[in-house]
Amino acid sequence: MGVPFWAIEMAARFWQDAGGAEDAPRSLRRAIANALPLTVVLLPALRLAGIDVWLRSQRIVCRLDVHDRPLRACLVARYGQGIVFLDGADPDDEQRVSLAHEVAHFLKEYWTPRHRAAERLGPHVLEVLDGDRAPRHEERVQALLAQVPIGYHVHLLDRCPDGQYATPDIASAEYAADVLAYELLAPSSAVLDAVGALPTVQQREAASALLRDVYRLPAAAATRYAALLLPQEDHSGSFLRQLGLRP
Numbered sequence: 001m002g003v004p005f006w007a008i009e010m011a012a013r014f015w016q017d018a019g020g021a022e023d024a025p026r027s028l029r030r031a032i033a034n035a036l037p038l039t040v041v042l043l044p045a046l047r048l049a050g051i052d053v054w055l056r057s058q059r060i061v062c063r064l065d066v067h068d069r070p071l072r073a074c075l076v077a078r079y080g081q082g083i084v085f086l087d088g089a090d091p092d093d094e095q096r097v098s099l100a101h102e103v104a105h106f107l108k109e110y111w112t113p114r115h116r117a118a119e120r121l122g123p124h125v126l127e128v129l130d131g132d133r134a135p136r137h138e139e140r141v142q143a144l145l146a147q148v149p150i151g152y153h154v155h156l157l158d159r160c161p162d163g164q165y166a167t168p169d170i171a172s173a174e175y176a177a178d179v180l181a182y183e184l185l186a187p188s189s190a191v192l193d194a195v196g197a198l199p200t201v202q203q204r205e206a207a208s209a210l211l212r213d214v215y216r217l218p219a220a221a222a223t224r225y226a227a228l229l230l231p232q233e234d235h236s237g238s239f240l241r242q243l244g245l246r247p
Contacts, residue, residue, distance in 0.1 A: 002229060003179060003188040010107055011183040025216035026185050028099055037081040038106060040099065042088030046071045051085050073098035077110045079130050093218045100181035108180060109173065182225040186215040191229060204230040 015021040018031035032038050043050050049068040055061075055076070072094065074085045084102040086095050117125050121142050128135045182188075195206040204226050211222035 003183050007176075007180045007183045008188065010112065010180060011187070014103075014107060014184065021187075024186070024214050025096065027096065028103060028184065032099075032103065036103070036106065036111065038103070039081075039083045040086065041083055042086050042095075044088050046074070046085060046087035048074070051076070054085070073102050075102040075105050077106060080114065080126070082106050082110065091218075093216050096185065096216060097181060097218060097221050100184045101177050103184065104177040104180035105173075108176060178224070179228070182217075182221070182228070185217065186211055186225065188229055191215075191225075195230075204232065 014035055015031065017035035019034050022028070022031060029040065032040065041054065043054060047068055047070050051071075051074055060076075070087075071085070072087050072090060076083045076085070084099060084106075086098055086102075088095075090098065114126070114129055117129060121139060125135075125139060127133050128139060191207050191210060194210055195203045198206050207230055208222045208226035211217045211225055212219055215222075217225065
């Protein structure tokens with residue numbers, strides 16, 4: 001499976017813009033300050049209602065029209081800038097992954113499409129992206145041809161009552177943000193190089209330990225990332241069943 005090329009390329013561009021990659025464990029704070037117009041805000045016991053209160057206190061008009069619930073992190077972005085909210089009560093390793101996840105959302109869903117739109121359609125299209133006016137007919141056509149989305153940036157917050165993602169698109173976006181976050185914090189090439197000399201059966205566990213102990217990822221995130229980088233072979237015969245060769 002592995003990390004897709006787009007994530008490797010986007011992470012590399014971020015670190016280039018930041019002036020160079022950080023040593024492990026990566027906090028991202030200084031890199032964000034160098035590369036992106038993002039502000040990081042820590043709030044205790046982070047909830048959507050608390051974010052609304054903070055935004056109003058700063059006279060920022062941005063109503064979050066979703067049901068209140070606790071969060072680890074949240075991104076609000078408009079006019080080419082963003083604010084990442086983190087739960088300040090979370091341990092450092094959880095904050096590290098939460099921050100990287102929201103940076104990934106900003107890069108993939110907001111910052112990169114915004115710059116692509118301005119390059120392909122002209123800077124005037126930013127008025128549309130910021131919601132200051134509706135797109136003209138020719139802008140809709142140009143955006144379709146250039147494969148650039150235009151309109152409001154909407155952060156994907158919706159959840160079902162059971163906590164699952166509300167739509168497949170949201171689930172896909174969250175998965176992509178996780179993958180890019182992992183690549184930002186622990187380059188896949190470095191992790192694979194570090195365990196490549198070990199026997200195959202030991203590599204996944206060794207990668208997971210490396211991600212926990214050196215890159216300081218939480219245990220659950222380290223396990224997921226190691227599984228992504230080093231998928232185990234399926235010896236159960238499921239592939240043969242898919243081909244109709246085994247009952």
